[in-house]
Amino acid sequence: MPKIQMEEIGGFLKKRIAEFQVEPIVYRSGTVATVGDGVVRVKGLPDRLYGELLEFEGGVYGMALDLEEDGVGAVLMDSSDSINVGDSVKGTGVVAEIPVGDSLLGRVIDPIGRPLDGGILDCDEHLPCERPAPKIMERRPVDKPLETGILAIDSMIPIGRGQRELIIGDRQTGKTSIAIDTIINQKNSDVICIYCAIGQKASNIAQIIGTLRAAGAMEYSLVVASAASDSPAMQYLAPYAACAVAEGFMREGKDVLVVYDDLSKHAVAYRTMSLLLHRPPGREAFPGDVFYLHSRLLERSACMSEELGGGSITALPIIETMAGNISAYIPTNVISITDGQVYLETELFHSGVRPAVNIGLSVSRVGRAAQHKAMRKASGSLRIELSQFREMAVFTRFGSDVDTTTKKMLDRGNILTELLKQPKSKPYTLFEEVALLTAYRNNIFEDAPHTEIKRLAGEMLDFLHNNCASVENAVNSTGDLDEEDANRLADSLNSFKESCLNGEHQ
Amino acid sequence: MKTAVITVASNMSDKTYDRICNGFAEILGEISFEKVIDDKIIGGFIAEIEGEVFDMSIASQIAKMQKQISN
Numbered sequence: 001m002p003k004i005q006m007e008e009i010g011g012f013l014k015k016r017i018a019e020f021q022v023e024p025i026v027y028r029s030g031t032v033a034t035v036g037d038g039v040v041r042v043k044g045l046p047d048r049l050y051g052e053l054l055e056f057e058g059g060v061y062g063m064a065l066d067l068e069e070d071g072v073g074a075v076l077m078d079s080s081d082s083i084n085v086g087d088s089v090k091g092t093g094v095v096a097e098i099p100v101g102d103s104l105l106g107r108v109i110d111p112i113g114r115p116l117d118g119g120i121l122d123c124d125e126h127l128p129c130e131r132p133a134p135k136i137m138e139r140r141p142v143d144k145p146l147e148t149g150i151l152a153i154d155s156m157i158p159i160g161r162g163q164r165e166l167i168i169g170d171r172q173t174g175k176t177s178i179a180i181d182t183i184i185n186q187k188n189s190d191v192i193c194i195y196c197a198i199g200q201k202a203s204n205i206a207q208i209i210g211t212l213r214a215a216g217a218m219e220y221s222l223v224v225a226s227a228a229s230d231s232p233a234m235q236y237l238a239p240y241a242a243c244a245v246a247e248g249f250m251r252e253g254k255d256v257l258v259v260y261d262d263l264s265k266h267a268v269a270y271r272t273m274s275l276l277l278h279r280p281p282g283r284e285a286f287p288g289d290v291f292y293l294h295s296r297l298l299e300r301s302a303c304m305s306e307e308l309g310g311g312s313i314t315a316l317p318i319i320e321t322m323a324g325n326i327s328a329y330i331p332t333n334v335i336s337i338t339d340g341q342v343y344l345e346t347e348l349f350h351s352g353v354r355p356a357v358n359i360g361l362s363v364s365r366v367g368r369a370a371q372h373k374a375m376r377k378a379s380g381s382l383r384i385e386l387s388q389f390r391e392m393a394v395f396t397r398f399g400s401d402v403d404t405t406t407k408k409m410l411d412r413g414n415i416l417t418e419l420l421k422q423p424k425s426k427p428y429t430l431f432e433e434v435a436l437l438t439a440y441r442n443n444i445f446e447d448a449p450h451t452e453i454k455r456l457a458g459e460m461l462d463f464l465h466n467n468c469a470s471v472e473n474a475v476n477s478t479g480d481l482d483e484e485d486a487n488r489l490a491d492s493l494n495s496f497k498e499s500c501l502n503g504e505h506q
Numbered sequence: 507m508k509t510a511v512i513t514v515a516s517n518m519s520d521k522t523y524d525r526i527c528n529g530f531a532e533i534l535g536e537i538s539f540e541k542v543i544d545d546k547i548i549g550g551f552i553a554e555i556e557g558e559v560f561d562m563s564i565a566s567q568i569a570k571m572q573k574q575i576s577n
Contacts, residue, residue, distance in 0.1 A: 016575045025561035025570065029554065046557040090559075 028091040032056070033071065035083050038231050039276040042072040042089050051130060053112075055090040058082030061112065062089075063096055063233055066277055073277050075233035077112060095130065098241045099123030100248025105192070108209060108223040111237040116225060127248055129240040133299035140305045145370045145479075146257065146314050149185030149427020150178060152357045152420045155379040155437060156386070157342055160370030161191075161255050162303025162312035166334055168319045168326060169344030173356050175318050177424050178342065179259040180208060182316065184215045185427035186257060191314075192249050193221040194258045196242035199235045199265035202227040215425060232276075235269035243300050246313045250302075253309030258301070262318035263294060267330045284329050295337050326361070340364035354421060359386050372430060372479035377486075378437040382416070389413025415445050418453040431475040435464050438489055444497050460496050468492045508534065513542045513552040513563070526551055 030045030040062055042054070054062045054074050060082055066073030076083070098113045101123050108117040111129070115121045142160035159165045167175045183193040195212070197205045205225050212218050224245065226238040239260045246256040260266070267290055274287035282288050294317075301315040317338065319331050324346065326335065335341055340363045349356035371379075392409060396402055402410070419436050422428070428436070439445065439460060445453050465472065471485045471492075481489070510530055514523060527539050530553060537555075547563035554560075 013575065017571065020571050020574060022562075022567055025559075025566055027559050027561070028557050029559045030557060044557045 027093070030072065030089045030091075032083060032085050032087045032089060035080050035085060037276050038076045038080060038233065039273075040074045040076060040080070040083065040089075042074060043070065045072050045089060045091055048072055048091050049093075049095055051095040053092045053094055053096055055092055056083050057087045063237070064091075065273070075236075075273050075277070076231055077233050077237075078231065095128050096237055096241070097126040097128045098244050100125050100127050100245050104222045104245060105220060106218045106222065108225055110230075111224060111226055111234050111241040113241070125248070127244040129237055129244050131244060131247060131300065133296065134302040134304060134308075138305055138308055139302050140310075142303050142312075142366045142370050144255075144312075145367070145372055145375075146182075146191065146255075147185060147189070147372075147427075147430060148178070148182040149429075150181060150355055151422055151428055151433050151436060152355055152359075153178070153342060154371075154375060154428075154430075154433055156359055156383045157340065157357070157362045157364040158367035158371040158375070159314065159316075159364060160303075160367045161314050162301065163340070163364070163366050163370075164298050164301045164315040164317065164338040165364060165367070166317050166319060166338040166341035167344070168321060168331060168335070168341050169356070170321055170324055170346045173344035173346055173349045174354060174424075175320070175344055176204075176208065176261055178344075178355055179261060179316050179318060180211055181425060181427055183212065183221055183257065183259065184217050184425060186220065187215075187217060189255075191220070191255045191257050192246075193217065194242050194246055194256065195221065195223045196239050196258060196260050197223065197225045197227070198238045198260065198262060199226060199228050199230075199269055200261060202229065211425070232269040232272040235266065236273055239263070239266055239297050243297060243313070247300065250304060250311035250313050251309065253304075253311045255312045255314070257314045257316065260297075260315065260317040262320050263334055264320045264330055267293065286329065290330070291333050291337075294334055298334075298337050339366045352421070353417060354423075357420075359383055360390065374430065374434045374475050374479055374481035375437075377481060378434045378441070380441075382437070386413065386416060389416070411446070412440075412443075414450050415448075415453060416440055418450055419445075419457055421454065429472075429476055430479065431464075431472040432461055434475055434481060435461065435468075435489065435493075438486075439493050442490060442493055444493050448500070456500065460493070463496045463499075464489075464492055467495075508537045508556060509540055510534075510537055511540045511542055511554045513544050513547060513554075515545050515547055515549050516543050517549070518551070523551075526553075530555075 028045055028047060030042040033041040033043045048064050050067060052064045054064055056062060061077045062074035064072045064074045096112060099121055103122050107115060109115055142162045144161045146159045146161045148154055148159060167178055169175050186193055205227060209223055212221055224238055224242040226234045242258055246258045249256045270293055271286050275281060279287045298315055301313040303312040304310055317334060319334050321331055343358045343361040344356045345358045419440055436457060445456060448456055468489060471489050474485055475481050531537055547565045549564040550562045552561050552563050
């Protein structure tokens, strides 16, 4: 019935036009004085705000960052090709803001809220990118775990909801993989995930989105992307925009995980902007407020009090170091702001220990309190044992004669190292983690050759899924392992060991 | 003294232009006027007074209407 549709459309248009009211469009304007390197000086433009979006001719946007008596210094969000000296500049009267809400889930947007995956964005609500962090009395201590599904992290460097845990390491050590695995592991939890790419290669971003889609993780995730080819202003804005989106969800009482990948590039983008705006350079040519740049971002991660909905924002910022130097300027800054760090090492990565977590240098300052009871019981003094083993392994590299106690310790250390190895995108459930650690404690693998441990561990988990399903359900649902279940688990492990000795798993 | 730059299309009569100027002078007091002719605005006028812009041009109103309808 095309005729009816035509009438409907006509009626709709007539109604819209009748609703339209002729009113003067009032705005403040200025003229472009100079353009260069993505920075524009504007003459005139009275009463503008700090961080206000300015509209240039050709639909290009800029952000006012230097407010002076007779003009404004602004950084451009897009290319400066269409801007000429003498062009008029419109003040929009709003600071940079981003749409928030459930309709963003599954989408890929840029830092000013334009969809990058085609289609339109149906969002009524907006939040400014720059917002003050929650106040002290609005917060509560971190008390709920955020499971990464990575055994090495969940057992020894546990992360709680509302915590800020830095992932730090050289290039190609698996930093992004840890973050992506954590996002994938939130599939059956109620955590909303935001991946914020800052100055990343577009091919990498596409690959990450592909990984998330393939794992079905985009249903509860969204991506805020600024590629390496985007202007420094876009890269600068990206993490704040991602955080504002997260705050939108947190306000509704939801738990959110934000990955900032990575803040080294963010600092570099800010340095570029500051130097172009002629701000005085400090150490490594970074401007004086580079610490505040990251502290005000990460302080916005919080665990809100029950009266305010009890939502949380967990932040996983990533920092790339050069040649393992964690005492450089930006790494030390961010280490001091965050509640702990996961330190990844090239040497471990290349010797096959993946995830390449260096336990000695990694800490979690608040997560322990938030750990599941079952995990806390199972992990115990794992950290110390592993540190001692690593120390002893280096020591005994020079001579082969060791006494029996040391040999036993080395053997146990090797078994633990094997158990902590975990392939990419294969997160463990809480029960699997607890079972692996209990098996280690009960010396289930003590006589197995080291090369066989990985295979045996897999078979053990299969065995437990079949024979210990009640314990599995109890652990995964309550997060605790009571004494009765612990005994049942230990019995199952022993029967698995016996079946191994009987040659059933050769 | 403040200066108001009034942009109008070439088809606007002098009488209408004078009425616009008088209207602004009534609100803002002593003020000088500068007339700019730009046919791109189609009709109506745009007044700019020290960085503040009052846009009553037909072109801008049409653009605004287009935006409202497409939303």
